[in-house]
Amino acid sequence: MPRPVDPSPPAISAREAEVLALLGEFLSNAEIAARLFISVRTVESHVSSLLRKLEVPDRRALSRHAAEQNRDRPSSPAPVLPTPLTAFVGRVREREELAEAVKARREVTAVGPGGVGKTRLALTVAAQLAEAEGYFTDGVWFVDLVPVTDPARLAATVAAAVGVGEQPGRDIDESLLSTLADRRALLVLDNCEQVRDGVGPFLERLLGACPHLHVLVTSRARLLVPFEWVYPVPPLSREGGDASEAVSLFMERAAAVGLPPDPTVRGRVVALCERLDGMALAIELAAARWATLGLDGLTAGLSDQLRVLSGGPRAHDRHRSVRAALDWSHDLLDPADRALLRRVSAFVAPFTAEAAGEVAGYAPLTPESVADGLGRLAEQSLLTVVPSAHGTRYRALETIRQYGAERLAEADEFLNTRTRHADWCLAGAADLGTTDTGADWRARFDALAGDLRAALAWTATEPARPSEAHELALRLAELTFAANLLGEAQQRYEQAAELAVPVEAVSGDHPPAHVTTTPEGRSTSARAMPLEGAPDGGTDPGAPLGGGTAPRAACPDLSRIPVHAAADALRHAAGVAGCRRHGDDMYRLHLAAGEVARRGGDTAGAARDLAAAATVAYRFSSEFAELPSAAEATGVLGQARKLAGESDDLAAEAGVALAEAAVLADAFGAVQGGADNTAQETVAYAERAVDLARRAGDPVAESAALDALSGARTWAGESFAAADAARRRIDVLAAAPRTPASAHELTDALAMAAGTAVGVGDLPAARRWGARLAELPMLAEVGHYATSWLLVADAFAGNAQGVVAGGTRFLDAWEQSGRQRSFSLGPAAAAAAMIHGLRGDAETRARWLALVGEAGTESEYRYGYGAVFEAMHLLHQGDAEAALRRVAPEPEQVWKWVSWIWLHWYVALRAEAAVLAGHPEAEARIAAAREVVEGNPVASAQVERAAALRAGDVPGLLRVARDFEAAGCPYQAARTLVLAGGEHAKAGEEALAGLGFRVGVQGHFAG
Incomplete structure (x- = not known):
């Protein structure tokens, strides 16, 4: 409103x-x-x-x-509330009391029997409070918990309603708490009774972390938590006789279905409403039959039921009035419609007539008779018609659905109906598939997901149906992954494994993860830190990789486990964990898969899984909260090598080779050359891993091996070969089927391709790969990771507008992720700081520089990307002496900080700074830089600009300006014109101003 x-x-x-x-x-x-x-x-x-x-x-x-x-007036965020389709009648006193309670207290529970009108009252009060000045200025949200049968899904359901997505490095509970932490908002949780035990702890965490959040709960029973303030919702007022709230509701609803009641019968309506105890649902059900039964028929049909159920032993007190109305309505049905009503109670979400036919269409019903029966039930308000883009759907109100479920058990049809419902869910999941996941697919998934979860919850508790439960979990895992619900996808894959093997067989004894500080002196290859506790810092590539401690996951006797089903589910779960950038989970799940495979006799599979765990520990070490020790990881690799030798399997051999390459590449990166290993030997290990993976026909393993090769090439100083290996990964993965593992590999491949393209000056390619990364739906909520290389590429090109706009999105996404650490965060923040410095915005530059320290070590900024971006800023300001000091170390002195992306930029800037500062070794630096950057269009132009400046070659500078334009660097082209001086300087200054930069450089020549 x-x-x-x-x-x-x-x-x-x-x-x-x-x-x-x-x-x-x-x-x-x-x-x-x-x-x-x-x-x-x-x-x-x-x-x-x-x-x-x-x-x-x-x-x-x-x-x-x-x-x-x-x-002319600003407005508060529009409340996210369902739009009422009928007028709200009465409740003036309750509206005022409940609104004041919600404003004054953090948590209010509106309690009352089913059908008393709690939901409509809560919605009305929420709409009223959304317009109240100075209260819930950040929003009002409504969350229907009817489809939720698992308390573990509470946070995910609330997050979906609020608009919070999956955030890497944290679960959905943490993401929700982070988003709502400072919000002055109201959250309405409706129908909490079926997950009451989970709501209390959930709200305790939520309210403790969100001091300005208020919650209004509707439930049939109190939550029984100390911070709860209970507001009992009374029946509709019957005071005032024929002008009472109850009578007004009946008359309004009856008029909506046909001829309005004659005013002369209002007195008899008062008596009817008295018999219904003023229960809103009962009154509305009675009014819905007004047009066909009239007042006499309603009174006659209701009389016996009220007398039998009122205060009798067949129901709890809170059910009496609603049960009376429902029993009356149920008894007016013919036997076939009664059967249909109880059988469709299996559905928790709106369903089609076709779906009802499959689940409920057995004797005495037929699938063909179900559609007509649904219409009759809808006419009697026992079902609600829900129009949708895919045709008419039906939904039972939760009270009616629970009533139907009780009747289902009484009729001894529960097992048959729930089994048919589970079969329908499995068929629906298979029909839905995961290949075409557009908007229409997502709508169909959302329509099915609630029933899938409910069917899984039931079958998981049925000992006679382990195969159905396992398949439901697996299908739900596949679908939630396709829907980018990564947290649930990992959970469901793990559940599928647990349904195939004992839970202790897959959980292991991995201690809870906690955030640790990145050790100083870590490797700055494409991956971050070497393993903690490695002998000699983990830098002896020639040492044996066997031995060490046993894996963390210990398993009991699993001789009768369905090995492939369980192990495959764990492998997929590990892939999803990778997509979420949860290194600890990847490692744990690969270990568990390996142990399950080994106990089941799959030696080759066990070797691949253990090798994958060792690879993860090195390759994705920056994504761990708590790294395993080097002794543990190398011990796991030793076991993988032993099992691979026993299996004589090419894929297992390829996996071990990849792990060895990852270990050696990381060790070489930690200390140049290692003890017995050279850069070329490390390259050879990686090339062997690539060859074996290709021969094994595993594109995901081949991409991972190419990543190791790319890293090894950078240490060898072969920047173009490293970029080529990174690009090849994308081509290899194009033919890979979409699995969690291949999706994770593709996100990494695109990031590495963008980064290495920046390193060799191919800025258009860097933007192309970066844009593809940013467009991946899976990364929609991880904007800082997805857009980091776009910021870097735009900064080198001098695209100030792109950096300013992209930087805003980057910061917003980073905040939403909980300020997650990332090896790509530092360069992106430093790049943005440099651009704001060129724009003359010192305050914003300082804010970006403050973020750099949250990403990595001082050494990374001091000698790597920080030196590059700061030198560019200083040269723009005309302070060549300061720029020269910033890049003073020889590349060989700080090689591990500049040998990846930054080497070409570093040596080119050293040459230019030396010329502009009049350094005696300027000529030598130009010559050395030419040899390093040959083939890099941007860095080569920088070196040639330095040469032209030293020689006083103005025509040469103009040629360089054109080269910069051709390479997609308008900033450097404009700066070159300014350096050329004379008549060219004015054109350069105008171009810089047009790009959004403050003119800071001075003309190097007078003319």
């Missing part, structure tokens, strides 16, 4: 102001009535009054007047 405009003249009432504001949205009288919960006739009266008071000629002019006032 929009914020009302200021009444003008003052005689306009508050309600008229609300009507006027909605007229400014060009709503009809009926739409305004539904929004404000008043009658159409009342709206018409307010419109007439406004026409008179504002002295406007007609309704169109009145709407234009209101629209102009609305545009």
Whole structure:
């Protein structure tokens, strides 16, 4: 509801102001009535009054007047609340009391029996509070917990309603807490009774972390937590006789289904509402039958049921009134419709007639008779019709669905119906598939997901149905992964494995992860740190890789395990963990898969899994919260090597070779050359891994081996070969089927391709790969990771506009991720700082530089990317001496910080700074740099600019400016013109200003 405009003249009432504001949205009288919960006739009266008071000629002019006032006023976030389809009747006192309670207290539970009207009251109060000045300025959200059967899904369900997505490095609970931490907002949790035991602990965490958040809960029972304030929702007031709230509700609803009741019968309606105990649901069900049964029929049909159930032993007190209404409605059905009502209670989400036919269409029903029966149930308000893009769907209110489930058990049809429902879910999941996942697919998945989860929850507790439970978990894992619900996908894959093997067989004894500080002196190849506790710092590539401690996952006797099903599920779970950038989970799950495979006699599979665990420990070490020791990881690798030798399997041999290459590449990166290993020997190990993976026909393993090769090439100083290996990964993965492992590998491949393209000056390619990375739906909530290389590429090109806009998105996504550490964060932040420095925005530059320290070590910034970006900034300011000091160390002195992406830029800047500062070794530096950067279009142009500046070659500078333009670097082209001086300097200064930069360089020549 929009914020009302200021009444003008003052005689306009508050309600008229609300009507006027909605007229400014060009709503009809009926739409305004539904929004404000008043009658159409009342709206018409307010419109007439406004026409008179504002002295406007007609309704169109009145709407234009209101629209102009609305545009001049800021509004609070629109409440995320369902739009009521019927008017809200009565409850004036309850609305006021509950609204005041919610404003004054952090958690309020509106309790009462099913059907008393808790949901409509909560929605009305929430809509009212959304417009209250100074309260819930950051939003009001409504979360329906009806489909939730597993308390573990509470956070995910609330997050989906609030709009919080999966964030790498943290679970959905942490993501939700982070998003709501500072929000002044109201959260309405509806229908909590079926997950009451989970709601209390969930709210305790939520409210403790979010001091400005208020929660309104509706439930049949109290949560029984100390911070709860309970508001009992009474039945509709019957005071006032034929003018009571209960009678008004009956008359309004009865009029909606046919001929309105004659006013002369209102007295008898009072008696009927008294018999229904003022329960809103019971009254509405009775009113729905008014047109066909009339008052006599309603009274006769209800009388016996009320007398039998009121206070009797067949129901709890909180069920009496609603059960009376439902029993009455149930007894009016013919036997076939009764069977249909109880059988469709298996569905937790809206369902189609076809789905109901498959689940409920057995004797005495047939699939063909179900559709007609659904129509009759909908006419009697026992089902709600839900139009959708895929046809009509039906839904039972939760109270009615629970009632149907009880009747299902009484009829001894529970097992048969739930089995058919589980089979329908499996068929639906198979039909849905995971190949085409567009918008239509997502809508179909959302329609099926709630029932899949419910079917899984049931079958998982049925000892006689382990295969169905395992398949449901596996299908749900595949679908949630395709839907980019990565946290649930990992959970479901692990659940599938647990349903195939004992839980202790896959959980292991890995201690809880905790955040640790990155050790100083870590490797700065594409991966971060060497393993903690490695002998001699983990830098002896020639040492044997066997031995060490046993894996963390210990398993009991699993001789009768379905090995492939369990191990494959664990491998997929590890792949999802990789997509989430949870290194600890990747390592744990690969170990568990290896142990399950080994105990089941799959020696080759066990070798591959253990080798994968060892590879993860080195290759993705920056994504661990707690790294395994080097002794442990190398011990795992030793076991993998032994098992691979026993299996004589090419894929296992390839996996071991990859692990060895990853270990050696990391060890070589930690200390140049290692003890007995050279860079070329490390390259040879990686090339062997690539060859074996290719021969084994495993594109994911081949891509991983190419990554090791790319890293080895960088240490060997072969930048172009490293970039080529990174690009080859993308080609290799193009033919790979989409699995969690291949999806994880592709995200890494795109990031590495973008980074190495920057390193060799191919900025268009860097932007191309970076854009592909940013467009991956799986990374939609990880914008800082997905866009980091775009920032770096744009910074080198001098695209200030792109860096400023991209930097805003980058920071927002990084904050949402919980300020996650990443090896790509530092360069991106330093690049953005450099651009803001060129723009003359010192304050913003300082803020970006402050972020750099949260990404890596001082050495990385001091001698690597920081030296490059700071030198560029200093040269732009004309401070060549300071720039020269910034890149003073010879590349060989700081080689491990600059040998990856930054080497070409580093040596080119050293040459230019030396020339501009008049350094005596300028000529030698130019010559050395030419040899290193040959083939890099941007860095080569920088070196040639330095040579032209030293020689006083203005025509040469103009040629360099054109080379920069051709390489996609307009900033460097403009700067070259300024350095050329004379008439060219003015053109260069204008170009720099056009790019958004403050002119800081000075012309190097007078003419």
